Amino acid sequence: MLLEKMLQSQGFGSRKHCQQLIKNGAVSIQDEVIDNPKHKLDLNNLNFEVYGKSYTYREKVYIALNKPQGYECSHQATHHFSVFDLFDDILLNRGIQCVGRLDQDTTGLLLLTDDGQFLQALTHPKKHVAKVYQMQTADPVTDEQIQQLEQGVELRNEKGIFAATEVTRLAENRLQITIHQGVYHQVKRMLVAVGNKVEQLHRAQIGALALPDLAEGEWLYLNTEQVAQAKFRSE
């Protein structure tokens, strides 16, 4: 691939802008400045620098964020910050999108990607990728509520029954559940449907991928194995 095209694919701006960066001597590979935009590259294990900052070539990006409270999953956040505020322009230029949504007050594992197929694989209603949530509840969780969640509840304006699996009481007012769909405010509405209320919600896992060891607001690139784990379906 041509150097100018590679830079453009990685989010460094228009083809023209990338040509200019290269001609200005801003780009180097293995400590050698390359000022020819038409320089041909081998993309395998390619590392490069732009203005002294190191980058790795990635055909697509898969990101795990530990989402903090007070961040919305939309670009034009209205009352809160946007999760996209947590990423630099280079990544934003690649058109990364949230894989599904978390409410502004929900914390935990949020995936972002510029791979449309991956996004589709995880969010398509028929794919049923499991999501594990932990929550603090307003009232103690009763055995009856656990049973009802496992049997399934109806949600207003939604078709079908919404059931949870692997429902585990972690403490009197703490619950962990796995859900396999992803309708609007699903977990909060399921808890209301059984007569309780979510006070705090945290997503701990998607597919077989547990939230990596990240502080709130921190993120990392997923490796190939982690990408496969996120897509994992147990049924």
Ligand code: URA
């Ligand atoms: N269910 C909810 O109610 N909120 C979330 O953020 C995610 C799942």
